[in-house]
Amino acid sequence: MxxxxxxxxxxxxxxxxxxxxxxxxxxxxxxxxxxxxxxxxxxxxxxxxxxxxxxxxxxxxxxxxxxxxxxxxxxxxxxxxxxxxxxxxxxxxxxxxxxxxxxxxxxxxxHIEVTKQAFHVKDPLVLYVSGGNSQIVALSDERFRHYMVYGETLDVGIGNMLDSFARAAGILPAWGSEVARAALGGSYIKMPYTVKGMDFTFTGLLTFATRALENNSVRDVAYSMQETAFSMLCEATERALLLSKKKDIVVCGGVAQSDRLKQMLGSISRENRANLFAATNDxxxxxxxxxxxxxxxxxxxxxxxxxxxxxxxxxxxxxxxxxxx
Amino acid sequence: MPKIIDKGAEARLLGSTFLGVDVVIKDRVRKNYRIEEIDSSIRKERTRSEARIMCAASACGARVPLVLWVGSSVLVLTRIYGAMLNRLVEGGRADGQDLFGIMSDAGRQLALLHRNGIVHGDYTTANIIVDRQHKAWIIDFGLGELTSSLESRAVDVLLMKRSVSAALYSCFLESYLSSRGYDDADKVVARLADIERRGRYQKRTLG
CATH class of the missing domain: 3.30.420.40 (ATPase, nucleotide binding domain)
Known part of the structure; x- marks a missing residue:
């Protein structure tokens, strides 16, 4: 059945x-x-x-x-x-x-279970990144078995930030994967980087990036904002990995379709002898x-x-x- | 020869001696996942800011290692011998009485830092060393700030709340609230409740 x-x-x-x-x-x-x-x-x-x-x-x-x-x-x-x-x-x-x-x-x-099932992973650290959410979680071993939040966004989800930026920059269609395309070959402009323990915030970065559009190319701003935001996620994820002592990392949700994010997480997993799992885009x-x-x-x-x-x-x-x- | 004591998420800690004193060298290592520009500016800024904050903390009498030397991504600090509080809490190695005493001490130390405009930024049991006299020493000011912002102070309290049991937290909070010469504690705790409500999809109460 x-x-x-x-x-x-x-x-x-x-x-x-x-x-x-x-x-x-x-x-x-x-x-x-x-x-x-x-x-x-x-x-x-x-x-x-x-x-x-x-x-x-x-x-x-x-x-x-x-x-x-x-x-x-x-x-x-x-x-x-x-x-x-x-x-x-x-x-x-x-x-x-x-x-x-x-x-x-x-x-x-x-999102989490479908990735675990695809790779037969039992107990990973999970970076769940989508439009409305950005969370780092893992299963707790308490009697009430649930996904415990190690860190999360304190304001908007990363996907929302990328989409809002796309609209401000006139990138069409206005969503994250197009921001990634616009960012190719960009140069770095210094942007605010906010990690609090294993939590992070994106609205300050979004405001800064939107204003930076006045004096900089869309490409440079898109590149810098994406690199900054993904670095923040990766720093928090690496800290949670060491704290939780997990051996596997799952990245899932809409933003897990990003090749750059998966590349960065791949680097973290290699350096910490962990395995990275990401499901197919569909x-x-x-x-x-x-x-x-x-x-x-x-x-x-x-x-x-x-x-x-x-x-x-x-x-x-x-x-x-x-x-x- | 320096020996590796520990490897954290952003730095490795080496044990050595410096001017005849036992020291810890905190070396912020290159992170290959982030681009060179972001990586080098974060390592440099965090090293400098950590040195500045630790000096300020020493000056106000908080129990923190002394800063002996500052390089571009390297700090040399006096070495504190003892047990990490998170291990004590997990392993239940200290008897109950001790843990409560240590949590009170951790609360007093945080109030002292906050009273002097210092925010730790990652105030969890993983960043507290307990020495033989059961005193709490605060380490790792890598995410610290010199600020009197209620929000940042509340995050310090929140991180501790998340890292221990409710009983230990209440002990910590009680001493934080009742520390002498520190009048903002109530405001910080009120802000803490705000932050918890702001978390994504947290259950919100009306009124």
């Missing part, structure tokens, strides 16, 4: 199917981003219009019917409320109509398969939820999730 996962945190609506940890299908559609940020209500409307097509596409890709689905996972949060609601309603509709158990999944746990981007994967683990480890308890939470913190597998 297979498990269906539905993801609708932000710009991506995805549906994936897993069976015994193996991904059978992973379909998604992304709200087109050009020069502006996301208006949640509009994105939700887009998701709602594509819900049937994406879920049906995933079932077809896996060669399965609804009768073959033994559990349905959906993203409970964190994310944009209107977008999360669309995924939740879709999941509930299929679950209630066909009497299938429902599982509310934490989005960050999805799994680091938001997707339904990771939600299906976690839902399957939740189901197999005996979790169960009443339909009425399956809601959404825009601020669903990673460290509040009980890990039962």
């Amino acid at each position: 297979a498990v269906l996962g539905i993801e609708s945190t932000a710009h991506t609506f995805g549906a994936g199917i897993c069976e015994k940890g193996r991904i059978l299908a992973n379909r998604k559609i992304m709200y087109p981003i050009w020069d502006k940020g996301l208006i949640p209500a509009k994105v939700a409307e887009f998701h709602a219009a594509n819900t049937y097509k994406v879920i049906r596409g995933a079932l077809t890709e896996a060669g399965l019917g609804v009768a073959d689905i033994s559990g349905i996972g959906y993203t409970k949060g964190p994310g944009l409320g209107p977008c999360l609601s669309v995924g939740m309603v879709a999941a509930k509709t299929i679950a209630v109509k066909n009497d299938i158990p429902l599982f509310p999944v934490n989005h960050a746990v999805g 799994l680091n981007a938001d997707n339904g398969a990771m939600i299906a994967l976690v839902a399957e683990k939740m189901q197999d480890s005996g979790q169960s939820y009443a339909v009425d308890d399956c809601g959404i939470s825009q601020r669903y913190r990673l460290d509040s999730v009980k890990i039962t597998w």
